[in-house]
Amino acid sequence: MSASDSDSPAPPCLPFDPFTYTRRRSTRVVIQGLEGQPLHVGGDEIIKVAIRPTSLQQIVHKIDRLGDFRPDFVVNDTSLIELDPRLPLPTSRPADAMVTVRNGLDLPVITAFRLLAARLAESQWPAPILLKDSLHPATPGTEVPAPAPFVRTLLTSSTALGSLLCDGIGDAILVQAEEAPGQALRLSFNILQAAGSRIFKTDYVACPSCGRTLFNLQETTARIKAATAHLKGVKIAIMGCIVNGPGEMADADFGYVGGAPGKINLYIGKEAVKFNIPEAEAVSRLVDLIKDHGRWFEPPTPTAAPALAG
Ligand code: SF4
Incomplete structure (x- = not known):
């Protein structure tokens, strides 16, 4: 059956608020x-x-x-x-x-x-x-x-x-x-x-970096991912500076933020809890913070990767 102007009802209004996220109510x-x-x-x-x-x-x-x-x-x-x-x-x-x-x-x-x-x-x-x-x-x-x-x-x-x-x-x-x-x-x-609709792996939010960035963002992000990629459902923000970083961490659970040259501040949500950690030890201190807050579990024993091609 094809639709034509004569048999189509008038278009209804938007079924959602375009400015605020609300999941459409549906029957289970x-x-x-x-x-x-x-x-x-x-x-x-x-x-x-x-x-x-x-x-x-x-x-x-x-x-x-x-x-x-x-x-x-x-x-x-x-x-x-x-x-x-x-x-x-x-x-x-x-x-x-x-x-x-x-x-x-x-x-x-x-x-x-x-x-x-x-x-x-x-x-x-x-x-x-x-x-x-x-x-x-x-x-x-x-x-x-x-x-x-x-x-x-x-x-x-x-x-x-x-x-x-x-x-x-x-x-x-x-x-x-x-x-x-x-x-x-x-x-x-x-x-x-x-889309934030279903979290099945660790979620990372990183700033794009700019002239204010206080550490090598790509390298650091790679090191943080290597340490935490198995933490399904945990959201980690990696921000280059404290000027704008904390405001852009969205709803991250933990934050790794440049505080000063060579120094890192760590966050729980939007609250800074550890200050001026030397960069060399900041990733392991982030892991400690995740452990202290009950979000850590040990990575699974490596097995052959699932063959998903095709
Ligand atoms: S968070 Fe700081 S370093 Fe990152 S892009 Fe924004 S201003 Fe630049």
Whole structure:
């Protein structure tokens, strides 16, 4: 069915406040998880990562080695209602369904999902929404004739999903513009991390550096990452100076900030707690601070990296 001016209802108002982050309110529903177990989606649940059945088939042999990049559920027709948001919503509204925008529509993806959220709000139907990065899946035989270069997919998928997540829209995401399933899953989780929607690894905030920077930002960041990269969920800010650094640390849990030439101040949140630590010992003192505040755990024993290419 195609939409025309005559059968399209008037566009509703923005379903979100563009100046303040508030997650769209949705119903918590139970769907089938990756291994058939009950999985909650929507409400206050963390945002889930979906995979298409065809993509799952390609990586099912290494599903146990996906680690942090394991998808939460497989998209299937029974738990998902696909809509054209330009048209009136259906009157049949199963209480346990998720909704999404139908593939193949000639709409920009951000516009399509904002319109869908607005339609649902207007109709008082708080169904959870499955976001897609594209309405044109990159699989052989569909609308995209050849795979797009990954860097382009990375940018367009991040722009689409990141914008919508920052609008507060979305209870699950599906990256389908990337053909390689492992790459698509990595991209999915990294988009959620960058949007602050689901933290699956250590989060770093670093200033861009400028004439005020009091230490080698790249080298120091690399040393801090080497010591803390296994601390899932911890957010660390690395700022070159105390002039602007503390104000730009956002909601970091710990801060490493240049206090004077060769001297570092350490922060818990926005409060400075250790002053003028010699730079040579500052990374280990940061680790001590993380330990003192109960956020440290030992890194896992190294094992072979999961094969995620493809
Ligand atoms: S935090 Fe300080 S060093 Fe870093 S960019 Fe801002 S002013 Fe420059």
